[in-house]
Amino acid sequence: MPEPYLNAPIAARHALLQGLLDTDGTLNKHGQNVTFDSSSRPLAENVAWLVRSLGGRASCRVRMRTRSTTWQTSMQLPNEFPPFRLSRKANRLRSRTKYGHPAKAIVAVEPAGKKRMQCIAVAHTERLYVTDHFTVTHNTVVALEAMLRAVENGAQAVLMAPTETLAEQHHRTLDSLLGGTLPLELLTGSTSAVRRRDLLGRLATGQLQMVVGTHALIEPAVEFRDLAVVVVDEQHRFGVRQRAALDAKAPEGLAPHSLHMTATPIPRTLSLTAYGDLDATVLRQLPKGRRPVETFVVDGARARTRAYERIREEIRAGRQCFVVCPLVEESEALQAKAATVEYERLRSTEFEGLRVELIHGQMPSKKKTAAMEAFAGGEADVLVATSVIEVGIDVPNATVMLIEAAERYGLSQLHQLRGRVGRGEHPSLCIVFGDPKLPRLEAIAGGGDGFRLAEVDLELRGAGDVLGTRQHGLPEFRVAQLPEDAELLVRARDRADAILLDDPRLEAAEHALLREAVVARFGSELDPIPA
Structure with a gap:
């Protein structure tokens, strides 16, 4: 089960289960006895775990078919939970999926960062599901969901795009999704002086909570009262220092939550992902109407x-x-x-x-x-x-x-x-x-797979300095070479995570030599790595 849900509130776990079953579940006429089919055994077992964690009953069984093997989870939730929204429309939806087999409608559940937000990759290209604690497909909706979490907590959120054309497109799309319920402004190099002064004043006082813009957002004159969420679209178009400059707009001593989006991760991104400094969620379905x-x-x-x-x-x-x-x-x-x-x-x-x-x-x-x-x-x-x-x-x-x-x-x-x-x-x-x-x-x-192309780019250009600002050129490893040694890198990362979980400051006696090596290379205070 994705870690954010292991100790999540009941409402969050129920929301996740609801979304999964809305997409590919069936139920009886009362809406309480439900079954869920999956081509993934771990996913079927996760669904069963969710049901049991809510006080219900669930069991998994394998179903052998001519061309495939699926796992079916049968479940029953306690009466105090509201009936699932599933109805006969679920079967109508199935007929429109691009997959012939409905069990493939849900591909995976993956954490989108360390907060309780999930991406569920679904094959129903006609529908988007957005509930209180997770988002489904489409990077624009993922970005909006993250930004709204900041607004709900009285903080500010920003989306930065590399061109005015894209920034304007994002502004129109997000404004349409919000339906005018929240003010959303646009700041670019073409913004008039009068309009710019007004926007900067509202950002500095916190009156304006959401803004979309270009590189104009990282100019020294732009100040935020409480920047909590930063979304960078087409992040491969920005340099390391540009992305770090936007992060620096947060209150002193704090770092904003960052969501970077790209169709083609640059080698540095791929390498940092392997190191664990960036969590990655892959939205593999093509948006509605797209063709290879x-x-x-x-x-x-x-x-x-x-x-x-x-x-x-x-x-x-x-x-x-x-x-x-x-x-x-x-x-x-x-x-x-x-x-x-x-x-x-x-x-x-x-x-x-x-x-x-x-x-x-x-x-x-x-x-x-x-x-x-x-x-x-x-x-x-x-x-x-x-x-x-x-x-x-x-x-x-x-x-x-x-x-x-x-x-x-x-x-x-x-x-x-x-x-x-x-x-x-x-x-x-x-x-x-x-x-x-x-x-x-x-x-x-x-x-056309962006991550595969990033791997090729990694082979051709190198990953750059993982703890620096150089975005290409082979990194300096003593005993490893990327991407051939990716598996070894993952094992090293997992071991490092375990050590830092038990001893974040490396103060234990058995970590004395490790701390000495870290301080010798990176200094006494380990600053956050600019992503």
């Missing part, structure tokens, strides 16, 4: 001709396409395609007669917004862009992503750019121009 994207790494004139032809085919079918370049303007020092030059060339040659728009980071905000709105509204067929579109762009009708000079991008950037397509009902593809033999490009063509 076919990826092709190509090179040469023949491949380029076919790529443009394929784009025109998609446009004739009513779809839209991205063309991404690494540079804004041409450079003598860098031999790579520039967005401004490609925009002029493509609109007069390959895509003559089509509606072509341009967007890059050096454009004024109003022009960027106008170009993006035109593309999102279907008024443009092709959007020529730089990596400014890497995050925060949601155009379900876009089905082709063409990336120029892909060797100039990191794995995380390539993965994020690919994620701009495949967001609708139509099949999508990503065409990557670069050396097909380059390990980084072989990896992006081989799969």
